[in-house]
Each structure stands twice: as C-alpha cells, then as structure tokens.
Amino acid sequence: xxxxxxxxxxxxxxxxxxxxxxxxxxxxxxxxxxxxxxxxxxxxxxxxxxxxxxxxxxxxxxxxxxxxxxxxxxxxxxxxxxxxxxxxxxxxxxxxxxxxxxxxxxxxxxxxxxxxxxxxxxxxxxxxxxxxxxxxxxxxxxxxxxxxxxxxxxxxxxxxxxxxxxxxxxxxxxxxxxxxxxxxxxxxxxxxxxxxxxxxxxxxxxxxxxxxxxxxxxxxxxxxxxxxxxxxxxxxxxxxxxxxxxxxxxxxxxxxxxxxxxxxxxxxxxxxxxxxxxxxxxxxxxxxxxxxxxxxxxxxxxxxxxxxxxxxxxxxxxxxxxxxxxxxxxxxxxxxxxxxxxxxxxxxxxxx
Amino acid sequence: xxxxxxxxxxxxxxxxxxxxxxxxxxxxxxxxxxxxxxxxxxxxxxxxxxxxxxxxxxxxxxxxxxxxxxxxxxxxxxxxxxxxxxxxxxxxxxxxxxxxxxxxxxxxxxxxxxxxxxxxxxxxxxxxxxxxxxxxxxxxxxxxxxxxxxxxxxxxxxxxxxxxxxxxxxxxxxxxxxxxxxxxxxxxxxxxxxxxxxxxxxxxxxxxxxxxxxxxxxxxxxxxxxxxxxxxxxxxxxxxxxxxxxxxxxxxxxxxxxxxxxxxxxxxxxxxxxxxxxxxxxxxxxx
Numbered sequence: 001x002x003x004x005x006x007x008x009x010x011x012x013x014x015x016x017x018x019x020x021x022x023x024x025x026x027x028x029x030x031x032x033x034x035x036x037x038x039x040x041x042x043x044x045x046x047x048x049x050x051x052x053x054x055x056x057x058x059x060x061x062x063x064x065x066x067x068x069x070x071x072x073x074x075x076x077x078x079x080x081x082x083x084x085x086x087x088x089x090x091x092x093x094x095x096x097x098x099x100x101x102x103x104x105x106x107x108x109x110x111x112x113x114x115x116x117x118x119x120x121x122x123x124x125x126x127x128x129x130x131x132x133x134x135x136x137x138x139x140x141x142x143x144x145x146x147x148x149x150x151x152x153x154x155x156x157x158x159x160x161x162x163x164x165x166x167x168x169x170x171x172x173x174x175x176x177x178x179x180x181x182x183x184x185x186x187x188x189x190x191x192x193x194x195x196x197x198x199x200x201x202x203x204x205x206x207x208x209x210x211x212x213x214x215x216x217x218x219x220x221x222x223x224x225x226x227x228x229x230x231x232x233x234x235x236x237x238x239x240x241x242x243x244x245x246x247x248x249x250x251x252x253x254x255x256x257x258x259x260x261x262x263x264x265x266x267x268x269x270x271x272x273x274x275x276x277x278x279x280x281x282x283x284x285x286x287x288x289x290x291x292x293x294x295x296x297x298x299x300x301x302x303x304x305x306x307x308x309x310x311x312x313x314x315x316x317x318x319x320x321x322x323x324x325x326x327x328x329x330x331x332x333x334x335x336x337x338x339x340x341x342x343x344x345x346x347x348x349x350x351x352x
Numbered sequence: 353x354x355x356x357x358x359x360x361x362x363x364x365x366x367x368x369x370x371x372x373x374x375x376x377x378x379x380x381x382x383x384x385x386x387x388x389x390x391x392x393x394x395x396x397x398x399x400x401x402x403x404x405x406x407x408x409x410x411x412x413x414x415x416x417x418x419x420x421x422x423x424x425x426x427x428x429x430x431x432x433x434x435x436x437x438x439x440x441x442x443x444x445x446x447x448x449x450x451x452x453x454x455x456x457x458x459x460x461x462x463x464x465x466x467x468x469x470x471x472x473x474x475x476x477x478x479x480x481x482x483x484x485x486x487x488x489x490x491x492x493x494x495x496x497x498x499x500x501x502x503x504x505x506x507x508x509x510x511x512x513x514x515x516x517x518x519x520x521x522x523x524x525x526x527x528x529x530x531x532x533x534x535x536x537x538x539x540x541x542x543x544x545x546x547x548x549x550x551x552x553x554x555x556x557x558x559x560x561x562x563x564x565x566x567x568x569x570x571x572x573x574x575x576x577x578x579x580x581x582x583x584x585x586x587x588x589x590x591x592x593x594x595x596x597x598x599x600x601x602x603x604x605x606x607x608x609x610x611x612x613x614x615x616x617x618x619x620x621x622x623x624x625x626x627x628x629x630x631x632x633x634x635x636x637x638x639x
Contacts, residue, residue: 032527033593057529057591066529066560142383216383242391242419245537249591252531263557265564274559276530284549298418333537333589334388334409335381 004181005174005200008192013163013171015191017044017097020133023187025094029056038062038096049098049133054141054330058255059096059103063110063126066252067276070262074270085272091122095131095183102146102325104134104158106255112317113258131183134159137211143326145217145339150320154208166203174200217339221310221320227346229311232303236348240341241302243334244281250305250328250338251279256321259285280304306342353459355403355487359428362454362485366426367395372452375426376414378407386464391419403428408461408469410583412436412539415446424450430458432471434480435581435617436539441482442621445542455483457490471582471597474501477618500608503601527592528565530558534586534596535572540579547571573599578607578625579616610634 008016020026021042028047029036036051038059069085107127114120134156137144146153156162160180164172173192175181251257261278264271278285281301287293295301313321322338329337363375379390379400387406391414392398410433414420429437434455440446457479460472476499479490509517532548535541548556548568556567573580580600587596607614611625611633 032523033595035527035591035593037527037592067564238419243389243414245413245417245589247531247533247536247589249531249533249589252529252533253591261558263559265557265559265561274557274561276558276560278558279531284545331533331591333533333585335386336388340382 004184005172005195005197006184006188006192007166007195007200008171008173009169010171012191013173014044016173016188017049019187019189019191020095020097023095024131025092026097027059027062027094028097038098041097047097050135051098052141053100053102053137053144053325056098056100057253058106058325058327059099059132060106060110060255062096062130063107063123064258067274068122070273070275072270072272073264075266076269091125091129093129095133097133099132099134099159100325101134101136101153101156101159102144102323103255104132105146105151105153105156105323106325107132108151108158109256109313109317109319109321109323110258112319113313116317131161131179132159133161133163135163136165136207138165138207139211139214140216141326141330142216143329143337143339144215144324145219145326146324147212147215148217148219149221149322149324151323153212164204164207166200166207170203172200172204174204217324219339219343224310224342224346225314225320227349228307228342229315231345231349232307234345234348236345237303237306238299240336240344241299244298244302244336245333246281246283246298246301247333248279248281249331249333250336251281252277253327253331255323255325255327256309280308302341306338306345309338310342353403353405353456353488355456356401358487359403359454360398360401363392363398363401363426364395366452367398371424372426373423374420375401376411376420377401377428378403378409378411389414391417403456405460405462408463408584409588410436410539410585412440413537413585415440415451415539416542424452426452426454428454428456429480429482430456430461431475431478431480432458432581432583433539434482435477435615436583437482438617438620439540439579439581439624440542442617442623451484453480453483453485455480455486457486457488459488469584470504471584474503474582476500476615481618482620500605500613502605503597505595505598506601506605509598522562524594524598525562525565525569527594528560528569529592530560530565530568531591532568533589533591534569537585537589538576539583539585540576540581541572569596569599573603576600577603578611578614580604581616606637610637 026041027038028041028049029051030039030041030047036056041047072083072085074081114123157176160177160183162174162176166172175184259278259280260275262273262275264273286295295304309321329335359377366372375392377390378387380402381388387402389409389411390400411427412433441448460468463469480486548571550556557564584597590596607625614625616624
C-alpha cells in the first residue's frame with residue numbers, strides 16, 4: 001500500500017483544516033460547559049481539534065447516534081400503519097477532525113458486531129462516508145491505557161489521516177488508508193509539502209516513543225483475558241463494585257458500548273420509535289416481562305460489564321471491547337476504573 | 353478540616369462492638385489526592401478511611417444500594433448530606449435504628465481544582481442535623497432566617513430577558529446525553545421504577561432529543577422541589593458538566609421565599625412544602 005506523507009507547520013495545518021471544512025461536512029470537538037463534544041463546524045475557530053482527551057466525548061454518536069429514529073407510525077383504532085423515517089441525516093460525505101486514536105480504534109471493534117448476524121446498513125453507510133482525521137496525542141492522560149491493549153497504536157489503520165506534532169514545530173499529515181490518500185489529494189494543496197518516509201519516519205517514531213513513555217497505567221491484556229475467563233464466581237466482583245452508584249454513565253460515554261433500548265415518542269395517534277443508548281449497569285436492563293431478573297444485584301451487573309469487555313467479546317470476535325481511553329473513569333462520579341477492576345479481580349485469582 | 357483519625361477510631365470501635373456490618377466513608381483515590389467513597393466490611397480496612405475537605409460525595413446515596421440494604425450501616429455525613437438523610441428518614445426509606453451516623457460540622461469542601469465548592473460558600477446548614485456523634489465545633493448558625501443567599505448564577509440568570517434564559521436552557525438540554533447519571537447519583541431519587549424510564553409512555557421517553565431531555569430534567573427537578581439539599585452529587589456525575597444546580601436552586605429560592613422559609617431536611621419529620629397543602633398557599637410565583 002502506497003501511503004503519502006506531507007510536512008507543514010501550524011499555519012499550514014490551519015489551512016488544511018480549512019480545506020477539509022470546505023470540501024465536505026466536518027465534525028470536530030466543540031466546547032460547551034467545559035466539555036468537548038463532536039459537532040458540525042464551519043470554521044476552524046469554532047472547534048479545537050487538539051482538545052484534551054479527558055474532556056472530550058467519544059465519536060461513537062456520529063456512527064451510532066444517542067437516539068436514532070427507527071420508524072414512524074400511526075396507531076388508531078382502525079389499525080397501525082408503519083412507515084420509514086426520514087432519510088438518515090448523518091449519511092452524507094463528511095470528515096471528522098480531532099479524533100483520538102482510541103476512538104478511531106473503537107470503530108474497528110464496533111464493525112465486528114455491526115457486521116455480525118445482522119448487518120446494520122445505517123452504520124455501514126456512515127462508516128463508508130466518513131473520513132477520520134486523527135491527531136496523535138502527545139502524552140497520555142491519567143486514565144489512558146491504550147498501549148496496553150490488543151492493537152498497534154503506532155500503526156493504527158482505523159484512521160484515514162494521521163496528524164503528528166513532530167520536532168521543531170513540524171507537523172506531519174500522513175495518509176493511512178487508500179481512502180485517506182485520495183482525501184489528501186483533494187485537500188492538501190500548496191500549504192504542505194510532500195516528504196519521503198525516510199525523513200518522516202524517525203521524527204514520527206520519536207514522537208510516538210515519547211507518547212508511549214508517558215503512560216501511568218500498564219497491563220498485560222492476555223493475562224487479564226485468561227484469568228478473568230476462569231473466575232466468574234469470585235467474590236472480588238462484590239468488592240470492586242462496592243461504591244458504584246449504578247449511574248450508567250460509563251456505558252454512555254464508552255466508545256465501544258453498543259447496547260440500546262427502544263422507546264416511542266407519541267403525540268395523539270402518530271409517533272416515532274427511537275433506538276437509544278442503554279447500559280448493562282441499569283438495574284432493569286435484564287428485567288424480563290415475567291418479572292425475573294438474572295442480574296438483580298450490582299456486582300452481577302459489574303461482572304457482566306467487565307466480562308463482556310475482556311472475555312465474551314474476545315471469545316466471539318477476537319477483540320477486547322475496551323480501547324483503553326479512560327472515558328468511563330473520568331465520567332464516573334466515584335472514579336471506578338475498568339483498568340483497576342479487571343486487574344484487581346484477576347489478581348485475586350481463582351477461588352476454590 | 354481533618355477528621356481522619358477520629359473517623360478511623362469510631363469505625364474500629366463500632367466494628368469491635370459489633371454494632372455495624374458496613375461502614376461508608378471516604379478513601380484516597382490512589383492516583384491523585386481526590387477522594388472516592390468506600391464501603392468497608394472488613395475491620396482490617398478501617399485504616400483506609402479519611403476525611404478532609406476533599407470528601408465531597410454525598411454518602412447517603414449508598415443507603416439505597418445493594419451493599420447496604422438490610423444491613424446495619426455506619427456513615428459519615430456533612431451538613432448537606434445529613435439533610436438528605438433526614439429526608440430519607442422522614443420518607444421511610446431507611447430505619448434510624450440501623451444507622452450509626454457520624455456527623456461533621458463542615459467547613460466546606462473543595463472541588464477537583466481545589467476551589468471551595470459554590471454550594472459551600474452559600475451553605476446555611478454546615479453542621480450535621482442528624483448524628484449519633486458530632487465531630488468538630490458547631491458553627492452555631494442554626495438561626496436560619498434572614499441569612500438565605502440567592503445563588504449567584506440564579507441571580508444572574510434572573511436579570512436576563514426571558515428569551516436569553518430560554519436559549520441558555522435550550523443549550524443545557526441539547527447537551528444532555530440522557531444517561532440519567534444525575535438521577536442515580538441523587539440520594540433522594542430512590543424510586544424502584546422511575547417515571548421517565550417508561551418505554552411506551554406518550555409523555556416521557558428515553559430518547560436523546562432536546563424535548564426528551566427537557567421532560568426528564570424538568571420532571572426530575574420538580575420531584576426534588578423542596579427536597580433537594582444542594583449536595584451537587586448530580587453535577588459531579590454529569591458527563592456533560594451541565595449546570596444542573598440551576599434547576600434546583602431556582603425551586604429552592606421560590607420555596608424559601610413563599611413557604612415560611614422552608615429549607616429541605618433541616619427538621620426531622622418535616623415533610624416539606626410539597627406535602628403540605630393550605631388554601632392560603634401563595635401561587636403568584638407560578639408563571
């Protein structure tokens with residue numbers, strides 16, 4: 001695969017961003033109440049593509065919306081009439097700026113489940129129509145552990161265009177996929193000059209090494225996978241989930257959680273059916289129509305969360321359902337860390 | 353404000369005397385010096401307990417938790433926390449005889465940036481109003497009348513024209529992601545089935561639309577009108593950093609002005625403004 005690299009500076013990068021925004025619908029982190037969320041932007045000044053990872057929501061809602069219309073209906077005493085909803089507003093050609101590597105990776109993980117027994121065409125359409133432009137972090141945050149998981153952060157191919165802050169104010173713009181390459185042909189004009197891999201690589205490597213060296217959290221995911229799969233019945237889950245308040249926000253901010261619920265919004269006879277996020281930490285998540293609930297207590301729900309991320313998904317799709325972004329820990333009102341939970345539980349070992 | 357030693361001693365004594373099954377307190381995070389709640393069941397672990405001005409979270413939330421249900425619980429409460437505990441007692445959610453309450457005469461707690469929390473600067477009830485044991489020197493500010501401070505944000509919003517206020521709150525509702533973390537982290541939201549969780553209802557639905565968020569947050573704030581104790585657990589839990597206190601403080605100030613200076617949970621057994629009806633009740637504050 002031939003890939004092209006360009007080198008530019010801060011002003012050139014701004015020009016590149018402007019060219020991206022001119023070429024197609026662009027989404028980027030926009031600040032509100034001190035938190036960044038990906039929103040449609042028209043000007044570079046509105047957004048911050050280098051928003052701090054700890055304060056940025058994931059890009060998941062751009063592919064799996066927080067609430068998606070499933071169908072419209074008219075329900076009267078004469079019967080029910082069901083119709084397609086309006087066209088998907090997100091299925092247009094677009095680019096996302098300021099995507100974090102962990103977020104980009106989460107799409108690769110989600111692809112597996114969305115291409116499984118049911119092919120989600122809306123998701124597919126959004127994936128195909130989106131160019132992901134990712135700026136590599138310069139340093140890890142307190143709760144980051146992406147380098148400890150089962151993907152190659154340095155050579156990640158989940159992103160189409162990679163932007164790296166090199167030495168001496170140099171900024172590299174590199175295509176990572178054929179899609180990214182043709183996108184760069186469109187958008188990189190005079191502001192950046194091509195550079196050979198021999199020149200760029202050492203600088204990229206140096207930046208990555210500095211980034212990889214800044215991690216507080218490190219673990220061996222293989223060990224965690226192996227140990228967790230054997231300790232379903234350990235009482236340690238009860239200890240680690242002790243101070244959880246079951247607020248569910250971890251699943252809502254998680255870039256890989258994909259459970260949803262169905263609800264109707266109805267005015268008189270007409271209504272819309274929505275598919276919205278749900279969380280397995282919810283007490284009624286597994287509540288059946290007959291009243292039986294297989295996970296009535298918190299530690300069982302936490303066990304499901306940890307096991308799904310590091311055992312079940314791995315067994316079924318060969319990937320961890322965690323990308324090490326630390327968003328759940330940051331959002332958690334009592335700072336429960338999935339990293340600590342899985343490590344503490346697997347360290348407790350098999351109970352005889 | 354540091355009662356680490358005292359709380360460790362009290363917890364150890366309670367476990368030794370067999371008076372409690374679980375002690376709810378705070379421990380240091382492990383990765384920075386902020387604190388998180390901890391539920392201690394093993395007397396060996398009491399050395400983990402701390403209490404300083406970083407002990408922010410309202411622990412009364414844990415009384416509606418799997419880990420404390422039908423158990424004898426020891427817990428630490430600050431002024432605001434004790435008011436929510438008072439309401440839990442009044443509303444028959446917990447039994448007083450199952451609790452051993454360590455009250456704190458609170459001097460105010462700080463947020464993650466080290467700034468004194470805004471609710472602490474406005475606080476009218478710093479001393480725990482329910483306790484078996486009170487730590488610290490009572491501030492003596494139990495004469496409440498006349499000292500009510502209008503919340504600065506509410507005062508600022510009140511000056512703005514209605515359209516600007518509406519635009520501001522529209523932004524709040526737009527940025528809500530409907531995770532309901534605010535509700536779950538609230539000590540007084542204990543309903544087993546919440547009205548905003550109904551899947552088929554016509555009025556409420558779980559969808560993340562601006563109208564859905566409006567319904568959910570407004571219903572929530574009205575259910576807490578005259579009950580909210582301004583502990584800010586909801587704001588701490590909100591992943592979008594929404595200024596949720598505005599919804600509650602507005603109600604609080606209206607109720608304080610119109611219903612005999614009523615403040616939620618200060619008096620045990622007082623069921624609050626929403627439970628008492630009189631023909632003489634004022635209604636001129638309703639839009």
